[in-house]
Amino acid sequence: MxxxxxxxxxxxxxxxxxxxxxxxxxxxxxxxxxxxxxxxxxxxxxxxxxxxxxxxxxxxxxxxxxxxxxxxxxxxxxxxxxxxxxxxxxxxxxxxxxxxxxxxxxxxxxxxxxxxxxxxxxxxxxxxxxxxxxxxxxxxxxxxxxxxxxxxxxxxxxxxxRDALIAQFDPAPQSQRAPLEPLVRSVVQAVRDETATNNLAALRSRLDELESALTTPNSTSAPLSDQQIANLIGAFASIVIADAVVSFAENEEADLPNMLLKLLRLAPQPQAAAIAGVLAAVSYLRGEGVWAGLAASAVKPPTNLSLGISQAMGLGMPHDFVSTALLRGAGEALQILRPPAS
Known part of the structure; x- marks a missing residue:
């Protein structure tokens, strides 16, 4: 019955x-x-x-x-x-x-x-x-x-x-990545200069651009110019920006993992490793353990984020404990770039 x-x-x-x-x-x-x-x-x-x-x-x-x-x-x-x-x-x-x-x-x-x-x-x-x-x-x-x-x-x-899914983490063809490399280098240098001079307004603007691109519905199918893609990839040269992006995981309507994967496949090193770490953290927060594990091991050398996710999963640390720590760190980074109004 x-x-x-x-x-x-x-x-x-x-x-x-x-x-x-x-x-x-x-x-x-x-x-x-x-x-x-x-x-x-x-x-x-x-x-x-x-x-x-x-x-x-x-x-x-x-x-x-x-x-x-x-x-x-x-x-x-x-x-x-x-x-x-x-x-x-x-x-x-x-x-x-x-x-x-x-x-x-x-x-x-x-x-x-x-x-x-x-x-x-x-x-x-x-x-x-x-x-x-x-x-x-x-x-x-x-x-x-x-x-x-x-x-x-x-x-x-x-x-x-699973092998077919793993293949999605492979770098995009060189013909797609090559035109982006000089553009990304230029953006990365600008981000480093902004970080060195504590130009929070410029860094905040880059985070705003990332949030719009990553959290807009159907963002993975939206056409982007090479310069727009380079701007998004290059922003991950800022550790504070990368950490703040993790907070976007709480936007359940956003197709965040797939958009991050798109950038990961196009990014040169070390930005690819930074994006992989953020993707691992976002996937972990959303309970997508398969994606979190793949992203954490997708690019070497590991970043602090990807290494932390790998260790948390390998040691079987409580999900809520790790999630709270991730969101606390992301929130602190977000407050640096978007301080609360006094």
Whole structure:
């Protein structure tokens, strides 16, 4: 017997590829979700590991995930095993490992925890719940969920796999980057001069230009001249500006990660590293753990921001604790450039 909440869970599961940016395969996903008044769920955070992590190192994987989600504000946690394991027997895979993880999460204070298996993220794929044979269903088309359609409207795509998503962090073709390099160098020198002379008015103007470009709806599809792109990239030569941009993560309507990725792919070093650090921080604040991890490791050498995100995720530091520290630093940088009226 299927229960009425099956539809909500099916929609939640089908939204995961859009939230992650790709179709996870042979993966363990742990997501924080917020129940809504109509019985559906809003995704708040997502962590993904290769399925072999929990299969081969269940104790360490459980400890890492519990640390990562401890202190999270999302009241519901879903553990999703996306795997074709045990397909020939129809038995749920990794039952004992999943039970250990669920027990540990419950001990950490999460009252609502569900573990779900789905062989793949595809229309009609059957999902089943660990420990409750009555709670099961089939996935709607992941490409037509509300979240996926919203991304499509903004001009984005859900990549076929993680490798395809990683490729999005590769530098743009040299033919696109070469014309920008002398323009960026000129802007970077101007920003350094403004910083050295404490020209806050000029730096504030650059932050305003960045905010307009990064937070305007459909900003990734808006045409920009080479000089406008160079102005945006060069502004990241200011550490204060880079830190202040992190505060824009609180603008939930802005397509901030994708616009930062666009600049990252076009930027020369060391501005590319600075933008990658901001992208990692913004993604982390928005609960997009996959993007945060990729951005933090996208460009070497790491910046303080990207190194901090990598360490926080690697050590499983509480998300709320790290987020508070990030937003405090961003707020302090913002006050330097936009001091409150006296």
């Amino acid at each position: 299927e229960r009425t909440e099956n539809t909500a869970r099916g929609e939640l599961l089908a939204s995961l590829p859009a939230f992650a940016g790709f179709y996870p395969r042979e993966s363990l996903l742990v997501l924080g979700a917020v129940p809504t008044h109509d019985g559906t769920f809003t995704l708040a955070s997502l962590a993904r590991l290769d399925i072999d992590e929990i299969a081969n190192k269940p104790g360490q994987t459980t400890s890492d995930l519990v640390h990562l989600f401890r202190g999270a504000t999302a009241p519901a946690v879903f553990v999703v095993v996306a795997s074709h394991r045990n397909e020939e027997t129809a038995d749920l895979p990794l039952v004992s490992e999943v039970d250990v993880l669920v027990t540990a999460l419950r001990s950490a204070g999460f009252a609502t925890i569900e573990a779900i298996h789905v062989p793949e993220f595809a229309k009609g794929a059957r999902w089943s719940t660990y420990g409750d044979s009555d709670l099961h269903g089939t996935l709607p088309d992941p490409a037509t969920t509300d979240f996926a359609l919203a991304l499509t409207y903004l001009g984005h795509q859900i990549h076929s796999d």
